[in-house]
Amino acid sequence: MSKPVRVRFAPSPTGPLHIGGVRTALYNYLFARKHQGTFILRIEDTDQKRYVEGAEAYIIRSMNWLGLPFDESPAKGGPYGPYRQSDRKDLYIQYANQLVQSGKAYYAFDTPEELAALREKLTAEKAPATNYGSASRMSMKNSLTLSKTEVQEWLDSGKPYVIRLKIEPGQEVSFRDMIREDVQFSTNLLDDKVLLKADGMPTYHLANVVDDYTMKISHVIRGVEWLSSTAHHVLLYRAFGWEEDIPKFAHLPLILKPNGKGKLSKRDGAKFNVPVFPLSWKAKNPEDSFKGFDEFGFFPEAVINFLAMLGWHPEDEQEIFTLEELSKAFSIYRVSKSGAIFDYEKAKWFNQQYLLAMSVDELAQKLQPLLKKTDYNPSPAYLKEVIKLMQPRATFLQDILEQGYFFFEDVKVYDKKALKKRWKPEKQAILDELADVLEGVDRFLPKYIEAAIKEWMGEKELGFGAVFPLIRLALAGTLQGPDIFEMISVLTKHVTVKRLRTFSEKVGAV
Ligand code: GLU
Numbered sequence: 001m002s003k004p005v006r007v008r009f010a011p012s013p014t015g016p017l018h019i020g021g022v023r024t025a026l027y028n029y030l031f032a033r034k035h036q037g038t039f040i041l042r043i044e045d046t047d048q049k050r051y052v053e054g055a056e057a058y059i060i061r062s063m064n065w066l067g068l069p070f071d072e073s074p075a076k077g078g079p080y081g082p083y084r085q086s087d088r089k090d091l092y093i094q095y096a097n098q099l100v101q102s103g104k105a106y107y108a109f110d111t112p113e114e115l116a117a118l119r120e121k122l123t124a125e126k127a128p129a130t131n132y133g134s135a136s137r138m139s140m141k142n143s144l145t146l147s148k149t150e151v152q153e154w155l156d157s158g159k160p161y162v163i164r165l166k167i168e169p170g171q172e173v174s175f176r177d178m179i180r181e182d183v184q185f186s187t188n189l190l191d192d193k194v195l196l197k198a199d200g201m202p203t204y205h206l207a208n209v210v211d212d213y214t215m216k217i218s219h220v221i222r223g224v225e226w227l228s229s230t231a232h233h234v235l236l237y238r239a240f241g242w243e244e245d246i247p248k249f250a251h252l253p254l255i256l257k258p259n260g261k262g263k264l265s266k267r268d269g270a271k272f273n274v275p276v277f278p279l280s281w282k283a284k285n286p287e288d289s290f291k292g293f294d295e296f297g298f299f300p301e302a303v304i305n306f307l308a309m310l311g312w313h314p315e316d317e318q319e320i321f322t323l324e325e326l327s328k329a330f331s332i333y334r335v336s337k338s339g340a341i342f343d344y345e346k347a348k349w350f351n352q353q354y355l356l357a358m359s360v361d362e363l364a365q366k367l368q369p370l371l372k373k374t375d376y377n378p379s380p381a382y383l384k385e386v387i388k389l390m391q392p393r394a395t396f397l398q399d400i401l402e403q404g405y406f407f408f409e410d411v412k413v414y415d416k417k418a419l420k421k422r423w424k425p426e427k428q429a430i431l432d433e434l435a436d437v438l439e440g441v442d443r444f445l446p447k448y449i450e451a452a453i454k455e456w457m458g459e460k461e462l463g464f465g466a467v468f469p470l471i472r473l474a475l476a477g478t479l480q481g482p483d484i485f486e487m488i489s490v491l492t493k494h495v496t497v498k499r500l501r502t503f504s505e506k507v508g509a510v
Contacts, residue, residue, distance in 0.1 A: 003218045005037025009070075010208065010222070012044045013055035016281035016290060017062050018266060019342075020223060020255045023307045027252060027335070028221050029068045030308070033327035037218070041073035042211060043084040046201045056084075062278040066300045067323065080215040085207050092202035095210050095240070096163045096195050100143075104239035105195060108132070108142040108164045109154055131191035134169040160198035165205075165236065167192055173231045178219075178250040179335050185231035193232050205229060209236040217247050221332065224251040250332050253311045254339040264342045266290065274344040278303065297396030302351040311340040320353055352395045360387050363397070370398055376408040385490045389482035407490065411477040411499065414507055418479050422469045428504040430467065431474060433460075435500040444493045446485035453485075474503040 009025040011017060017025075032039040041063075043056055060075065072078025082088055099105035110118075115132065118140065122130040129135055137144060142164070143151045154161060171187040195206040202210070212220060230249055237246045255264045258272045269276040269290055279292040293303050301322070308326050309319065312335045321329065355363070364383050371378075378386070390404040405412070437456045441448050457467055471488075472479050475496060481487060488496050499506075 003216075005032060005035040006040065006216050006218050007032050007037060007221055008040040008042045008212070008215065008217050010042045010044050010211075011059055012047065012050065012204075013052060013059065014047070014050040015052050015055055015266075015288075016277045016279075016292075017055075017059050019276050019278065019293075019307070020264065022062065022066070022278050022303075023255065023310055024221065024223055024252060025063065025068060026066075026304060026307050027312070027330070027332070030327055030330035031219065031221060031332055032071075034330050038071045039068075040078070040080075040215065040217075041070040041083060042215070043074055043086075044204065044207065046085045046204070046207050048199070048201065058279065058281065065279060065294065066304055068304075085202070085211065088207070088211070089201065091214070092207055092210055093196065093200060096202070096206060099165070099195070099239055100163060102239075103166070105163050105165050106137075106143045107151060107155070107161050108137075108140065108192075108194075109146075109159070109161050110141050114141065129189050129191065132164065133191040134167055134188070137164075137166075137192055162194045162198055163196040164192040165195055165232065165239065167235060173234050175230065175234055175246070175249060177227070177230075178248055178332050179253075180227070180251055180337055183227065183230070187231075187235070190231055190235070195236075205232050205236065209233050209240075212247055213237070213240070213242050213245060219250065219332075220247045221250045221252065224254055227251045250335070253336055255310060256339040256341045258342050258344055260341050263339075268342075272344070274342070274347075276342075297398050298347070298351050299354045302347070302354045305354075306347045306350045309346075310342070311335055320350075320357075348395050355394055355397065356391065358391075360384050360391070363387050363391065363400070366397055367400060370401055374401065374408070376401070378408060382407075382490075389486055389490060393482065406476045411475070411506065414473060414477045415479060418469065418473060419507060422473065423507065425504055425508075427470060430462070431470060431500040431503050434467070434471070435497045438488070438493060438497055438500070441493070444489055446483070446489045449488050450485040470503075471500070474499050 007028045009028050011021055011025075029039050031037070041059075043059075045051055045056070056074075060073075063070070070076060072080065072083060074081075074083040077083075085092075096105065100107065110132075118132060118136060119130060122136065127135065132140065139145075144166075146154070167187050167190050169188050172184060173187060173190075174182060174184040177183050193205050194203050196202055211217075230251075234246060237243055256262065257264050257268050258274060264276060266276055268274070275291060275293040275296045275298070277290045277292045278294065280295045281288075281290045281292065283289045304323055304326070305319075305321055308321060308330070312330065314321075314329045314334070318329075358366075361384075364380065364387060367383070367387070371383075386404055386407045387400060389407075390400040393403065394400050401408070434453070434456070437452055438449065441452045453467070457463075468484060469479055471484060472481060475487065475491060491499075
């Protein structure tokens with residue numbers, strides 16, 4: 001690669017950043033790191049109708065949470081700023097005028113009604129191109145059809161007009177996409193896109209190309225939904241005489257719904273009960289509020305690892321990667337063309353792997369904010385004992401406190417099915433006897449507890465099935481849970497004995 005690598009993430013602040021956008025940002029970041037390049041944030045906020053307050057701040061917060069810092073951005077600045085398109089307005093007007101002067105673009109004065117009539121007519125005729133373009137522009141009101149004086153009068157009158165790109169028919173546009181290989185378009189089917197709108201704002205196409213050029217972007221890595229715009233972008237580069245500087249393109253595959261049927265949308269979060277945004281987003285309308293990966297309890301490292309694998313795969317079978325390792329292993333040529341299914345079970349699996357790899361101390365520290373929201377006030381040593389038992393069974397941090405709540409407070413719910421199958425009031429006598437046995441265990445450690453219980457079971461000729469499910473129900477309310485002897489030991493003699501002795505009262509009350 002001869003030119004320095006400069007890539008940009010160019011979101012539009014039209015709402016919270018969708019997880020697909022996060023993946024685009026991540027792939028740009030990885031590509032930049034891999035090639036010692038520069039990672040740029042450019043805010044594309046020229047569509048004022050779709051602008052949403054707070055969206056830009058949300059993008060920054062999300063990227064900070066994930067730990068993906070920009071080298072140049074609106075906040076950080078840089079040599080090619082400003083990095084927010086609304087602050088670059090004059091530049092686009094200047095470049096649009098330049099194209100009009102060189103005959104590559106023209107003024108158009110058609111009213112919305114005239115445009116609608118054109119579309120209707122072309123559709124009725126079953127014309128190959130149904131938009132304003134080379135086949136129809138000579139029948140419309142623009143600077144190609146009006147006289148010079150008429151055009152000047154119009155411009156001077158202050159009435160609205162737009163600037164359109166003049167596309168020459170009969171040409172082939174081709175470019176090589178790093179993921180999709182050769183892509184070709186015929187200009188006969190391309191419309192004369194508006195470049196500058198009546199409000200003086202550029203369209204996405206003009207602003208995007210002008211900025212990629214002036215910011216010296218070397219590679220454009222973006223979602224496949226922008227592939228069809230690329231033909232216009234290539235033509236714009238040609239119109240400006242910038243053909244030598246066309247960046248390399250890489251169009252990323254779609255992220256598909258968990259059931260594989262179509263593109264993952266923001267509404268799929270609620271539908272499939274999965275997060276599709278990095279952080280939670282609160283809006284006035286509850287339908288537009290979304291719960292993020294953060295609120296589901298994901299570690300940012302796990303989200304990154306999951307997203308990295310959503311459309312890309314490494315050379316070997318390795319699945320767990322730190323960001324550092326990803327930056328080395330990533331290759332844009334191993335990004336797939338076909339859509340990647342959003343597999344939520346896999347996302348959870350990644351989180352679990354990260355949780356399993358954490359030390360008990362680290363988990364104890366990360367649990368503090370969650371503990372603050374409860375009435376639990378465990379000693380540091382007790383908390384660590386609980387973590388040791390619950391860590392292998394947890395997917396999320398909160399599972400340690402939620403599934404292991406009985407370590408911190410009395411049992412609240414009993415598994416009804418298990419109770420029905422295992423429990424009869426006559427069995428309280430067994431639990432009372434067991435409580436006596438445990439009271440006699442001096443050093444309340446798992447191995448002594450185990451020995452005492454097994455000896456007593458032997459004497460009484462009681463099988464595992466007659467005793468263990470009862471103990472689990474009395475201590476935790478469920479048949480699942482960590483090793484029974486360790487659980488008894490951590491709960492302490494006092495609590496264990498109390499729960500065993502009061503079991504019949506408690507279940508009577510539940
Ligand atoms: N503003 C566009 C978006 O919201 C940028 C697309 C591109 O990267 O060219 O995704």
